[in-house]
Amino acid sequence: xxxxxxxxxxxxxxxxxxxxxxxxxxxxxxxxxxxxxxxxxxxxxxxxxxxxxxxxxxxxxxxxxxxxxxxxxxxxxxxxxxxxxxxxxxxxxxxxxxxxxxxxxxxxxxxxxxxxxxxxxxxxxxxxxxxxxxxxxxxxxxxxxxxxxxxxxxxxxxxxxxxxxxxxxxxxxxxxxxxxxxxxxxxxxxxxxxxxxxxxxxxxxxxxxxxxxxxxxxxxxxxxxxxxxxxxxxxxxxxxxxxxxxxxxxxxxxxxxxxxxxxxxxxxxxxxxxxxxxxxxxxxxxxxxxxxxxxxxxxxxxxxxxxxxxxxxxxxxxxxxxxxxxxxxxxxxxxxxxxxxxxxxxxxxxxxxxxxxxxxxxxxxxxxxxxxxxxxxxxxxxxxxxxxxxxxxxxxxxxxxxxxxxxxxxxxxxxxxxxxxxxxxxxxxxxxxxxxxxxxxxxxxxxxxxxxxxxxxxxxxxxxxxxxxxxxxxxxxxxxxxxxxxxxxxxxxxxxxxxxxxxxxxxxxxxxxxxxxxxxxxxxxxxxxxxxxxxxxxxxxxxxxxxxxxxxxxxxxxxxxxxxxxxxxxxxxxxxxxxxxxxxxxxxxxxxxxxxxxxxxxxxxxxxxxxxxxxxxxxxxxxxxxxxxxxxxxxxxxxxxxxxxxxxxxxxxxxxxxxxxxxxxxxxxxxxxxxxxxxxxxxxxxxxxxxxxxxxxxxxxxxxxxxxxxxxxxxxxxxxxxxxxxxxxxxxxxxxxxxxxxxxxxxxxxxxxxxxxxxxxxxxxxxxxxxxxxxxxxxxxxx
Amino acid sequence: xxxxxxxxxxxxxxxxxxxxxxxxxxxxxxxxxxxxxxxxxxxxxxxxxxxxxxxxxxxxxxxxxxxxxxxxxxxxxxxxxxxxxxxxxxxxxxxxxxxxxxxxxxxxxxxxxxxxxxxxxxxxxxxxxxxxxxxxxxxxxxxxxxxxxxxxxxxxxxxxx
Numbered sequence: 001x002x003x004x005x006x007x008x009x010x011x012x013x014x015x016x017x018x019x020x021x022x023x024x025x026x027x028x029x030x031x032x033x034x035x036x037x038x039x040x041x042x043x044x045x046x047x048x049x050x051x052x053x054x055x056x057x058x059x060x061x062x063x064x065x066x067x068x069x070x071x072x073x074x075x076x077x078x079x080x081x082x083x084x085x086x087x088x089x090x091x092x093x094x095x096x097x098x099x100x101x102x103x104x105x106x107x108x109x110x111x112x113x114x115x116x117x118x119x120x121x122x123x124x125x126x127x128x129x130x131x132x133x134x135x136x137x138x139x140x141x142x143x144x145x146x147x148x149x150x151x152x153x154x155x156x157x158x159x160x161x162x163x164x165x166x167x168x169x170x171x172x173x174x175x176x177x178x179x180x181x182x183x184x185x186x187x188x189x190x191x192x193x194x195x196x197x198x199x200x201x202x203x204x205x206x207x208x209x210x211x212x213x214x215x216x217x218x219x220x221x222x223x224x225x226x227x228x229x230x231x232x233x234x235x236x237x238x239x240x241x242x243x244x245x246x247x248x249x250x251x252x253x254x255x256x257x258x259x260x261x262x263x264x265x266x267x268x269x270x271x272x273x274x275x276x277x278x279x280x281x282x283x284x285x286x287x288x289x290x291x292x293x294x295x296x297x298x299x300x301x302x303x304x305x306x307x308x309x310x311x312x313x314x315x316x317x318x319x320x321x322x323x324x325x326x327x328x329x330x331x332x333x334x335x336x337x338x339x340x341x342x343x344x345x346x347x348x349x350x351x352x353x354x355x356x357x358x359x360x361x362x363x364x365x366x367x368x369x370x371x372x373x374x375x376x377x378x379x380x381x382x383x384x385x386x387x388x389x390x391x392x393x394x395x396x397x398x399x400x401x402x403x404x405x406x407x408x409x410x411x412x413x414x415x416x417x418x419x420x421x422x423x424x425x426x427x428x429x430x431x432x433x434x435x436x437x438x439x440x441x442x443x444x445x446x447x448x449x450x451x452x453x454x455x456x457x458x459x460x461x462x463x464x465x466x467x468x469x470x471x472x473x474x475x476x477x478x479x480x481x482x483x484x485x486x487x488x489x490x491x492x493x494x495x496x497x498x499x500x501x502x503x504x505x506x507x508x509x510x511x512x513x514x515x516x517x518x519x520x521x522x523x524x525x526x527x528x529x530x531x532x533x534x535x536x537x538x539x540x541x542x543x544x545x546x547x548x549x550x551x552x553x554x555x556x557x558x559x560x561x562x563x564x565x566x567x568x569x570x571x572x573x574x575x576x577x578x579x580x581x582x583x584x585x586x587x588x589x590x591x592x593x594x595x596x597x598x599x600x601x602x603x604x605x606x607x608x609x610x611x612x613x614x615x616x617x618x619x620x621x622x623x624x625x626x627x628x629x630x631x632x633x634x635x636x637x638x639x640x641x642x643x644x645x646x647x648x649x650x651x652x653x654x655x656x657x658x659x660x661x662x663x664x665x666x667x668x669x670x671x672x673x674x675x676x677x678x679x680x681x682x683x684x685x686x687x688x689x690x691x692x693x694x695x696x697x698x699x700x701x702x703x704x705x706x707x708x709x710x711x712x713x714x715x716x717x718x719x720x721x722x723x724x725x726x727x728x729x730x731x732x733x734x735x736x737x738x739x740x741x742x743x744x745x746x747x748x749x750x751x752x753x754x755x756x757x758x759x760x761x762x763x764x765x766x767x768x769x770x771x772x773x774x775x776x777x778x779x780x781x782x783x
Numbered sequence: 784x785x786x787x788x789x790x791x792x793x794x795x796x797x798x799x800x801x802x803x804x805x806x807x808x809x810x811x812x813x814x815x816x817x818x819x820x821x822x823x824x825x826x827x828x829x830x831x832x833x834x835x836x837x838x839x840x841x842x843x844x845x846x847x848x849x850x851x852x853x854x855x856x857x858x859x860x861x862x863x864x865x866x867x868x869x870x871x872x873x874x875x876x877x878x879x880x881x882x883x884x885x886x887x888x889x890x891x892x893x894x895x896x897x898x899x900x901x902x903x904x905x906x907x908x909x910x911x912x913x914x915x916x917x918x919x920x921x922x923x924x925x926x927x928x929x930x931x932x933x934x935x936x937x938x939x940x941x942x943x944x
Contacts, residue, residue: 018877021885022892024819024859031818116803200920202823202831202886252821252886253920285824500884500921666880670922674883677923702828702918710911710924717907719925 006581008513009733012666015505016519017250017498026250030282032208032220038066038111040271040281041118042264043125044290045100045107048134048360048694049147052098055108056126065110065121066275070096073270076236077154080260081327081365082228083466083537087156088473090168090326095236095266100129101149101324102360103694104290106263111271111279134360134694138298138321141165141357149324149358165358167326170333172352172414174341180313180349184304188386192378193764195687196296196321198289199367200707203252205291206282207265209272216243217272221265222251224258224497225537230529232261233269241529248527254499255678256366257292259539260327264291286700293688294367295332296321297374303346303382309392311401313349316340316375320356325363329356331473332364334413336371339744342409342461342630343379344401360694366539368675372462372744373682377765380458380748384755395429395438398459411463411628412540415472418627422736424658424724425459428634432457435720436636436654444759450643453651454757457637460744461630464728464737465542469626476542476624478550479533482511482558483618486610488587488603490517493525495532496547501739502667503543507551509663510732514555515562516581516588517602533622541631541737544663545728550623552732557619565617566590566605570598627730631741632658633672635749641757643776646769648684648754649712654720659738660728669721672742676719679746681708687766787849793817794861804849808834808841811848812858819860819889823918830917833890834858840897842916859889862896869896872934879930883921891917895931905935 020026057067073095082089100107108125112118133147140146142164150162181187207221217237223229226246234241251258268281283291298319304312318336322329333354341350369376387394403409404423411418433439441455467476481493492511498504508522525531535547559579567574572592579602582589591599600608606617638652655672662668685706689697698704727734747765755761760775787804789811790797802811809832812820820843823831827845834843835857843856862869872892875881882888891914898913910931911924919927 014877014880015882017885018882019873021882021888022859022873022876023863024821024889026885027818028821028886030822033816033818200918202821202829202884202918202920204823251884252823253884255920282822285826285828500886502883670880670883670926673923673925674921675923678920701826702824707918707920709915709918710928711915713911713924715907715911 008509008519009663010661010665013519013664015502015667016508017505028203028252029206029208029220029222029249030203032280034208034210034278037278037280038113038275039115039118040109040111040268040279041122042106042267042287043108043122044287045103045105047100047129047131048103049132050100050129051132052100052107053128053130059124060110060121063117063121063124065112065118066271067108067110067125068096068270068274069108070094070098072274074236074238078232078235079326079328080263082232083475083539084328084331084473085475088330089328090153090155090330092150092153093325095270102362104287104362105324106267109267109271111275135165136359136361136690136694138319138357138359141359149360166355167322167358168330168333168356170330170337170354172337175347175349177313177315177349177351180347181304183306184312185307186305186390187302188305188382189300189302190382190385191763192299192301194297194374194377195765196293197682197686198293198688198705199255199257200702200705201253201255201257204283204285204288205258205262205264207268208278208280209269210278211272211276216245217269219244219246219265219269220249221246222258222262224254224539225535226495226497226529227534228537229261229265233266236266237269237273245528245530248495248497250498255368256539259366259537285702289696289700290362292365293323293362295364295371295374299375299378301378301382303386305386305390309397309400311344311346314340314346315351318354321359321361322356323359323361323363327363327365331413332356332371334473336375338410338413339372340375340379342403345403361690368678368743369462369740372460372740373747376458376460376744377747377751380460380745381751384456384752385761394457395433399426399429409628409630411468412466412472412474416466416468416474416628418468418629421629421730422660422726422728423632424656424726425632427724428632428656428658429459432634432636432654432656438636441756444756447757451640452643452757453638453640454753454755455638456749456752456756457635458745458748458752459632459634460741461632462541462737462741462744463628464545464631465625465628466540467546467625468628475536476546477622478535478547479622480550480554481532481618481620482554483616484558484562484602484606486603486607488517488601488606489521489523490515491523491525492551493527493532494547494551495527495535496543497538499538501671502664503538503547505667506544506663507548510548510551511555513733514552515559516579518581518583518586521587533620541740545731545736546625548732548735549625553623554619554621557621558617561617561619562602562605563590565609565614566600569605569608570600625730629728629730629736631737633741633745635745637749637753639750639753639757641754641772646772648767648772650680650714650750652718653714656722656724657738657742658724658726660726660731660736661734662723663733663735665723668723668738671738672721673719675742676746677708677713679743680712682765683747683750684766684768789849789852791851792855794857795865802848806848807844808846808848808851809843812843817858820858821886821889823886828918830894831887831890833893833917835893840893859892868899871937872896872899872930875930875934879926879933881922881926881930887917887919891919891927898931899935899938903935905932905939907932
């Protein structure tokens with residue numbers, strides 16, 4: 001996997017889909033238009049907890065609307081997320097429920113000839129509810145006598161009784177924690193709380209479904225996995241998979257919001273099948289706010305430290321309020337345990353007690369980091385506290401204790417592990433110390449005035465994919481098809497979806513580099529479930545590392561075929577030939593090694609192979625990675641706190657990303673900067689507040705939710721983004737991921753900088769101006 | 784609800800519509816296949832639906848379609864084919880890495896274009912202010928500011944030549 005000096009890999013190239021996006025010519029789900037289509041709308045529960053006694057659809061039907069309630073839809077019990085293996089997947093929901101378990105849960109649905117008519121028909125649906133007592137607080141929910149959301153659910157095919165709303169318990173114990181704490185000189189214990197937040201991807205979720213004359217159905221939907229959508233629709237609609245075709249589409253940001261088959265998709269498909277006509281169903285922003293959230297978390301963390309600066313044991317207790325349905329809190333707890341276990345060595349003594357609780361709130365799903373930003377905030381805040389109280393240098397302490405090359409990394413909970421082979425941690429901490437002037441920071445007590453500045457740092461990571469040498473709880477492989485056309489251009493067909501970060505652009509570059517064709521000669525074919533092999537999902541920062549590895553694998557096979565075909569035409573042994581990119585000719589050239597005068601263009605070879613009826617130079621296969629390398633990040637942050645207003649701003653930040661080989665450095669930097677912005681929102685502003693009746697207080701408004709605008713971002717000159725110089729031996733051209741890692745350490749870095757500014761430690765996010773003023777007042781009283 | 788006859792010049796073409804009197808300009812545009820105008824919230828929050836109305840950037844979701852009778856609308860698709868400055872800005876968005884998922888991009892470019900058309904300088908603070916009504920969840924805005932800044936500087940150097 002040698003990288004040539006004029007390699008496309010590592011070169012800054014404008015992403016190839018950008019011109020069409022900048023021209024407004026890219027088709028998203030909501031832009032799909034089919035003649036004769038109907039418009040769908042969903043009636044959502046106004047109650048957080050209510051049995052549905054009856055739904056009268058007669059008035060709506062009299063208006064010409066097609067209606068569906070729980071009585072009409074196949075009551076398949078499922079989990080929207082299907083990246084875990086079936087035996088490790090909890091199933092608790094149907095497409096439309098008999099009992100609403102959160103405000104905004106779909107209760108019934110209609111389709112009509114126009115959107116106006118659909119909304120009018122929705123108003124004519126008469127639902128009789130038997131209102132039940134709701135429960136919103138996870139601690140209350142676990143008490144005896146609390147309202148219960150479920151009686152029985154399923155784990156795989158096994159029935160599971162639910163007691164006290166406890167959905168999942170996951171305890172992990174390795175090494176000898178008791179001995180580790182006994183060996184410690186100091187024990188540190190703290191309590192952390194992180195709020196629910198919302199993805200706020202700019203495109204709301206939706207679907208367009210079209211029944212075909214042969215009884216099959218074509219589906220366009222916001223989806224991170226087209227194959228997961230097809231498989232679930234097959235079960236719900238009772239159709240063979242060959243009769244369901246889900247199209248891959250670009251989507252308007254995701255951040256995890258479509259890791260599952262979105263609730264709207266089977267609703268839309270069922271409407272279309274009943275109506276026998278195409279149906280378009282695009283949710284409103286307010287509906288989307290009630291669809292999925294990021295997991296909140298409550299942690300109690302205990303760390304043992306020796307006087308020589310070694311972490312000796314760690315114990316994390318986690319309580320997670322995951323809402324009304326399981327979109328795999330079991331995997332969430334496992335992953336959270338894994339991120340925690342992989343951050344530091346703790347002498348191998350770790351304990352994790354996780355408990356996930358049902359409440360009458362919106363279900364939680366993946367959102368950039370899957371527990372990683374949450375637990376990172378707790379652990380990296382604690383490391384700062386330990387260093388402060390015991391007098392250790394925060395950088396040396398981290399370098400001494402972190403899990404690095406040769407050590408084990410849990411890529412997706414306890415069952416997916418591999419050995420770390422590349423790490424940019426040392427480079428980022430050692431160089432960052434100098435570049436940011438970290439050692440010049442002064443103690444909080446030495447600062448005066450109403451405007452105070454502080455410096456903080458935190459480090460983190462995320463996995464690249466969910467594959468290990470041994471198979472575990474999570475499915476991980478990808479597929480690709482590549483063919484060489486008769487003019488030397490290349491078609492790449494991949495089921496891998498692109499959230500907007502440029503994953504598919506990276507896949508194109510990988511194929512172009514292996515086959516030595518100019519980037520503009522690679523076409524990304526429209527992909528759908530009918531013409532692609534399986535890919536589990538673009539999640540877990542696996543797009544480039546796993547999807548890219550499948551493309552690399554298939555491209556290498558195509559290259560073999562190309563050289564073999566060229567050998568026949570040129571009367572040379574294939575091993576005596578090489579393919580190189582000729583930018584002047586605008587395509588690849590196969591030549592005799594060491595004798596470039598004997599050569600043929602790739603186009604000529606493919607054309608001759610066609611004329612001789614030898615066949616198309618093409619290959620299709622699936623490929624599985626066998627590692628889950630961590631991509632590391634480090635954030636150095638300067639925070640400014642206004643003591644009069646409590647407002648925090650960020651004048652300066654230095655970000656390190658370790659993605660192995662950066663396939664496109666500009667896109668990597670784009671990921672790191674974008675994630676910093678989202679981290680800023682998570683740390684300082686964003687919070688989904690519920691009123692006492694199970695409703696969100698922001699009323700579906702993005703501005704009230706306080707997602708950061710440009711005004712909150714540090715000014716451009718003061719964001720320094722650097723890519724570590726690492727090479728991941730198991731990755732395509734040395735690449736691993738970056739996407740989710742880019743967020744992991746933002747929160748703790750900001751909180752640590754705030755501490756350094758004003759000497760106040762925040763254990764809860766967000767650190768709003770109100771929270772700052774409250775703590776300042778408390779501190780003044782104590783003085 | 785009553786209906787309204789609305790004559791609007793869209794992307795240089797005179798169009799005549801009969802629409803329900805209460806619908807927004809965004810609805811009218813998307814119902815008539817101007818899919819380059821994106822719908823992110825329909826509440827005036829996000830700015831994805833920003834278009835030019837008589838040369839002024841407006842959020843089309845909070846603009847009444849009927850009130851646009853006799854007026855002129857330009858969307859990103861139309862601007863791209865006919866406005867040199869728009870094309871320059873689109874190119875800068877591509878080159879600067881200002882495009883990720885692309886959903887906010889059409890509205891963001893219209894907002895940036897309004898700034899440039901009003902004679903906005905290559906001044907990052909002023910640019911930040913100009914696009915502060917448009918949300919982007921992917922990029923962190925930095926490269927979007929870069930793209931508008933780059934275009935402004937190009938315009939300035941052309942003027943001084």
